[in-house]
Amino acid sequence: xxxxxxxxxxxxxxxxxxxxxxxxxxxxxxxxxxxxxxxxxxxxxxxxxxxxxxxxxxxxxxxxxxxxxxxxxxxxxxxxxxxxxxxxxxxxxxxxxxxxxxxxxxxxxxxxxxxxxxxxxxxxxxxxxxxxxxxxxxxxxxxxxxxxxxxxxxxxxxxxxxxxxxxxxxxxxxxxxxxxxxxxxxxxxxxxxxxxxxxxxxxxxxxxxxxxxxxxxxxxxxxxxxxxxxxxxxxxxxxxxxxxxxxxxxxxxxxxxxxxxxxxxxxxxxxxxxxxxxxxxxxxxxxxxxx
Numbered sequence: 134x135x136x137x138x139x140x141x142x143x144x145x146x147x148x149x150x151x152x153x154x155x156x157x158x159x160x161x162x163x164x165x166x167x168x169x170x171x172x173x174x175x176x177x178x179x180x181x182x183x184x185x186x187x188x189x190x191x192x193x194x195x196x197x198x199x200x201x202x203x204x205x206x207x208x209x210x211x212x213x214x215x216x217x218x219x220x221x222x223x224x225x226x227x228x229x230x231x232x233x234x235x236x237x238x239x240x241x242x243x244x245x246x247x248x249x250x251x252x253x254x255x256x257x258x259x260x261x262x263x264x265x266x267x268x269x270x271x272x273x274x275x276x277x278x279x280x281x282x283x284x285x286x287x288x289x290x291x292x293x294x295x296x297x298x299x300x301x302x303x304x305x306x307x308x309x310x311x312x313x314x315x316x317x318x319x320x321x322x323x324x325x326x327x328x329x330x331x332x333x334x335x336x337x338x339x340x341x342x343x344x345x346x347x348x349x350x351x352x353x354x355x356x357x358x359x360x361x362x363x364x365x366x367x368x369x370x371x372x373x374x375x376x377x378x379x380x381x382x383x384x385x386x387x388x389x390x391x392x393x394x395x396x397x398x399x400x401x402x403x404x405x406x407x408x409x410x411x412x413x414x415x416x417x418x419x420x421x422x423x424x
Contacts, residue, residue, distance in 0.1 A: 135209050141165055142213020149214070149311060150221045150325065151229065151240065156214075157307040158243075158373065161250045162414050167358055168206055170305065174355035175201040177348050222328045234382045234394075235403055241380040242404030244373055246411035247307065251370040253415065255363060263367035270368050274375025281387040282316050288323055290338040296320050297342025302350045307369045 141163045149156035160166040175198045182194030229236050259267060288296075296318050300311035315321040327335035357365050382400055383391040393400075 135205060138165070138206055138209035139213040142210035143217040144213075145210065146214030146217030147221045147225070148240075150218060150225055151236075155303070155307055155372075155376065156311065157305050158247050158376075161307045161369070162247055162411055165206065165210060166307065168203060169210065170351060170355050170358060172202045172207050173305070173347060173351040175199070177352050180348065218328065222325050226325060233384075234396075234400060237380050237382040237384070238400040238403045239407040241377060241382060242407030242409075243411045244376055244380055245404075246408035246415065248370055248373050249412055249415045250307075251366040251373070254366045255370075259367060260363075263363060266364060267367045267371045267374075270371025271375040274372050275378040278376055278379035279388055282319065282321075288320055290334065293320065293335060293338040294342035294345070297339040298346030298349070301343040301346040305347075305351065305354060306372055 141160075144163060145156040145159045148159050157166060160169055179195045179198035179202075182192065182198060185194055186192035255263070296315065299318075300314050303311040303314045315324055323335070324339065326332070327339070354365075378390075379388070381390055382404075383393055383397075385391060
């Protein structure tokens with residue numbers, strides 16, 4: 134099991150518990166995004182082949198799909214993600230609550246720098262249709278991330294399932310945060326509490342919803358990446374730019390935007406530090422893939 138891929142998984146899992154930051158964004162930066170989408174697509178194909186085997190028609194389709202999965206990558210990233218989520222669910226919420234402006238400034242810089250990834254993939258030039266898609270997705274994402282949070286202290290499991298399905302779709306799209314969507318639906322704190330308390334019923338319902346959402350969405354995304362990669366990259370750039378609305382450091386509790394306060398100067402180096410780290414990783418990964 135590759136230590137570097139475990140570390141990549143830990144980075145993805147750690148940010149996934151932060152509202153406004155997408156695990157897909159970090160997967161894109163560390164260079165495993167498209168590989169994970171391809172692996173997820175093969176796993177979905179394997180699951181879809183199970184009914185044939187259960188009807189006595191053999192499991193050839195399932196075995197073939199499973200053979201296509203890069204298990205070294207999937208298992209290493211999965212181990213890292215699970216470990217990071219368990220730790221981050223305990224450590225990050227108090228830090229975010231205690232230093233909301235500073236943490237948002239850090240992540241603002243990180244996500245802003247992540248824009249280099251799709252633009253490098255596009256060669257820095259967008260065609261007219263790509264500009265239209267980029268602009269439309271930017272506006273839509275900014276509107277969605279400006280929705281005020283809801284509050285559900287003890288959600289019924291029938292709500293958890295579709296919410297998890299929607300959240301996992303957001304998870305695999307860079308720029309859209311699954312945890313942010315859970316926050317908007319009022320399920321962010323209950324989900325963190327379920328992880329911390331090992332609530333088997335809640336986590337089971339969440340896993341079911343995540344699997345349903347992944348199965349419905351990932352094959353479409355895989356197809357688009359294979360056949361319309363430039364359009365997907367333009368859309369991802371829009372998701373990332375629009376998501377900056379959620380990470381503006383100065384906000385009200387209902388996500389209303391505020392002007393910078395008197396301490397704004399201290400936030401600039403924080404944002405720049407996050408941007409420099411991500412930009413360096415993005416450029417390094419891009420050069421590694423093209424050498």
